[in-house]
Amino acid sequence: MGTDRPLPDLATLRPAGGKRSSKRDQILNVFLRQQAHLSADELFELVRREKAGIGRATVYRTLQWMVTAGVARKVDFGEGRSRFEPSYRHPRHFHLICANCHRSSEFLSSDVESLIEEIAAARHFAPSQSVVQIFGTCEECRTGKQTPTIDGATTELVFARDALRMAIATERSGLEFYTRAAAMTKDVRGRTVFERLAGEEREHLATLQKRYRELIAQDPQLESRPTFLFFKGAASGLFATGAEQLRKGVNDEQALLIGIECERGSHEFFKRYGERFEDSEGKQVFLEFADEERAHRDLLVREYRSLRERQGRHRRSRRTPIAKRAR
Amino acid sequence: MGTDRPLPDLATLRPAGGKRSSKRDQILNVFLRQQAHLSADELFELVRREKAGIGRATVYRTLQWMVTAGVARKVDFGEGRSRFEPSYRHPRHFHLICANCHRSSEFLSSDVESLIEEIAAARHFAPSQSVVQIFGTCEECRTGKQTPTIDGATTELVFARDALRMAIATERSGLEFYTRAAAMTKDVRGRTVFERLAGEEREHLATLQKRYRELIAQDPQLESRPTFLFFKGAASGLFATGAEQLRKGVNDEQALLIGIECERGSHEFFKRYGERFEDSEGKQVFLEFADEERAHRDLLVREYRSLRERQGRHRRSRRTPIAKRAR
DNA sequence: CTAGGTGCAAATAATTTGCAGAGGC
DNA sequence: GCCTCTGCAAATTATTTGCACCTAG
Numbered sequence: 001m002g003t004d005r006p007l008p009d010l011a012t013l014r015p016a017g018g019k020r021s022s023k024r025d026q027i028l029n030v031f032l033r034q035q036a037h038l039s040a041d042e043l044f045e046l047v048r049r050e051k052a053g054i055g056r057a058t059v060y061r062t063l064q065w066m067v068t069a070g071v072a073r074k075v076d077f078g079e080g081r082s083r084f085e086p087s088y089r090h091p092r093h094f095h096l097i098c099a100n101c102h103r104s105s106e107f108l109s110s111d112v113e114s115l116i117e118e119i120a121a122a123r124h125f126a127p128s129q130s131v132v133q134i135f136g137t138c139e140e141c142r143t144g145k146q147t148p149t150i151d152g153a154t155t156e157l158v159f160a161r162d163a164l165r166m167a168i169a170t171e172r173s174g175l176e177f178y179t180r181a182a183a184m185t186k187d188v189r190g191r192t193v194f195e196r197l198a199g200e201e202r203e204h205l206a207t208l209q210k211r212y213r214e215l216i217a218q219d220p221q222l223e224s225r226p227t228f229l230f231f232k233g234a235a236s237g238l239f240a241t242g243a244e245q246l247r248k249g250v251n252d253e254q255a256l257l258i259g260i261e262c263e264r265g266s267h268e269f270f271k272r273y274g275e276r277f278e279d280s281e282g283k284q285v286f287l288e289f290a291d292e293e294r295a296h297r298d299l300l301v302r303e304y305r306s307l308r309e310r311q312g313r314h315r316r317s318r319r320t321p322i323a324k325r326a327r
Numbered sequence: 328m329g330t331d332r333p334l335p336d337l338a339t340l341r342p343a344g345g346k347r348s349s350k351r352d353q354i355l356n357v358f359l360r361q362q363a364h365l366s367a368d369e370l371f372e373l374v375r376r377e378k379a380g381i382g383r384a385t386v387y388r389t390l391q392w393m394v395t396a397g398v399a400r401k402v403d404f405g406e407g408r409s410r411f412e413p414s415y416r417h418p419r420h421f422h423l424i425c426a427n428c429h430r431s432s433e434f435l436s437s438d439v440e441s442l443i444e445e446i447a448a449a450r451h452f453a454p455s456q457s458v459v460q461i462f463g464t465c466e467e468c469r470t471g472k473q474t475p476t477i478d479g480a481t482t483e484l485v486f487a488r489d490a491l492r493m494a495i496a497t498e499r500s501g502l503e504f505y506t507r508a509a510a511m512t513k514d515v516r517g518r519t520v521f522e523r524l525a526g527e528e529r530e531h532l533a534t535l536q537k538r539y540r541e542l543i544a545q546d547p548q549l550e551s552r553p554t555f556l557f558f559k560g561a562a563s564g565l566f567a568t569g570a571e572q573l574r575k576g577v578n579d580e581q582a583l584l585i586g587i588e589c590e591r592g593s594h595e596f597f598k599r600y601g602e603r604f605e606d607s608e609g610k611q612v613f614l615e616f617a618d619e620e621r622a623h624r625d626l627l628v629r630e631y632r633s634l635r636e637r638q639g640r641h642r643r644s645r646r647t648p649i650a651k652r653a654r
Numbered sequence: 655c656t657a658g659g660t661g662c663a664a665a666t667a668a669t670t671t672g673c674a675g676a677g678g679c
Numbered sequence: 680g681c682c683t684c685t686g687c688a689a690a691t692t693a694t695t696t697g698c699a700c701c702t703a704g
Binding site: 074078082096098099105107109111115116122123125126127130132133134135136137142226227230248 | 442462464
Binding site for chain 4: 368387388409
């Protein structure tokens with residue numbers, strides 16, 4: 001398990017501020033291979049087991065340095081000593097901590113993050129890091145029965161799974177939006193655009209689902225593992241609201257504008273989230289999806305311009321069209 | 328300042344599990360008078376200043392006991408030592424912690440709380456306590472200029488202020504809802520009910536605003552102090568959604584049902600929040616408001632029943648699609 | 655009378671520091 | 680050669696414990 005996980009390039013991770021060092025690399029190496037939250041002393045033990053002659057103080061000093069360098073993050077579960085975790089994978093994440101078995105499990109929540117940002121902004125506070133810890137009793141300690149978990153070895157997979165789930169939900173909602181928009185658009189060209197987008201969504205949906213199935217195949221338990229990434233907006237968000245607006249009745253132009261707005265928002269979201277993470281399948285999914293959304297938006301924008309132009313031409317008498325291709 | 332803040336009854340706070348004790352009361356007393364987050368040693372210093380002959384160990388033991396007894400809460404700001412805060416005032420609250428000046432400031436957020444609950448539920452985790460800490464730089468450290476703060480002496484006032492603000496926002500939104508509902512309701516009796524409710528909202532709104540002004544008069548800076556209680560749903564929540572639905576067009580019966588739903592939700596929220604806190608003006612506001620919402624809901628329910636009854640009587644001549652309400 | 659509370663000093667535990675020597679640039 | 684890193688041991692800091700003594704019920 002796990003030792004074969006691709007480690008990030010040490011040179012990249014170790015920023016300026018210290019000498020090349022030999023021992024540091026040793027310690028860093030051992031540290032990065034771990035998947036649990038280590039205490040300084042546990043790390044010391046591990047290091048000494050691999051190579052004798054490294055002092056405890058050095059481990060402490062190296063940990064300090066790793067934290068200031070941003071390679072490691074210090075977490076405090078209230079045990080009276082600090083634990084450390086590599087920070088390269090998920091820049092921000094939060095913890096569920098079982099008061100009984102002392103194990104911790106991680107999660108991401110873009111909803112919590114944005115609330116925190118809002119609150120900080122309201123207080124004119126410049127946030128640098130936030131800690132969210134939910135203490136309580138885990139399912140296993142409560143019911144006794146063992147349930148699939150997310151450990152270091154599976155985090156990547158689960159993250160990818162959740163990214164895909166979000167993308168699929170958004171895609172579904174987009175498909176519904178475009179289908180509805182196509183059905184109600186009067187302008188022929190506009191309708192064609194919506195139909196084309198609906199088609200693309202359908203196609204891409206199929207791709208995503210295939211990819212999802214492939215991912216699932218990598219770990220038979222993957223689907224039953226707990227949610228890692230919480231985000232309420234994916235399915236119930238932009239496109240759903242857009243479809244809602246369509247239902248109330250709008251004209252062709254408005255439908256296009258709504259579509260543009262949805263794609264823009266969706267693109268922003270996926271891009272922002274995708275950029276937050278280190279290389280991984282999940283990041284990939286986010287970024288690809290962001291790209292697709294932008295392409296769609298561009299298409300809609302072109303169509304919107306064209307519609308306006310044709311309307312303008314019609315409204316006046318007839319003028320020579322200037323086929324301006326945006327990009 | 329501040330020593331005259333009414334202290335909660337010691338007998339109530341000190342639960343079974345220990346002897347009457349004399350020193351403990353001393354320590355507890357000093358502790359409860361404080362408004363800052365004390366470290367064990369700081370408390371020891373304070374206690375020894377008031378009465379010599381109390382050992383450091385006793386302070387530590389008493390703090391431990393206070394925590395298990397639920398009188399105090401242990402907070403960890405990552406300084407390598409624990410701090411403690413009395414837990415009687417706000418059962419749950421979170422912290423903004425300035426990494427520069429090491430001061431911390433508190434906030435409440437029902438939004439964060441509910442997200443946390445959702446996440447815990449999704450993970451089948453039974454949460455008991457949650458910690459949210461936002462580390463960063465406070466406004467004062469960043470800009471140098473001093474801004475009004477929330478300290479122990481003003482927390483109660485600010486909490487009451489925010490409770491009132493929420494109530495006022497909800498009331499406003501309710502007023503709009505009922506005004507709109509009254510305007511579009513065809514049934515005379517139903518319209519009268521909506522008008523009456525609109526009237527009540529208007530009246531209560533005036534009361535709340537008066538109360539708000541009185542509160543503000545107690546502290547000239549009160550209005551400019553930062554937000555303590557974050558809750559997005561108050562103004563933009565239930566009633567606003569309800570009004571939105573009205574705008575889309577509904578019949579009398581549906582309008583009543585929407586009203587009932589809004590009042591129910593609103594009542595639940597204010598009740599739940601009101602129950603969470605120790606005696607204070609803010610709690611008062613929440614509970615009173617909860618009561619009012621329930622009264623309104625009851626009125627609407629009665630009216631709804633009456634309408635159904637009357638419709639039943641004239642069933643054959645009226646076009647009455649009976650919207651089945653599940654839930 | 656007796657269980658639990660208390661002070662003091664000593665013990666732990668986690669982490670830091672002083673200092674002489676080693677190693678990278 | 681200079682400056683930083685490193686190991687070791689000693690120091691510091693926060694907190695706990697052992698133990699003889701006290702006090703409320």
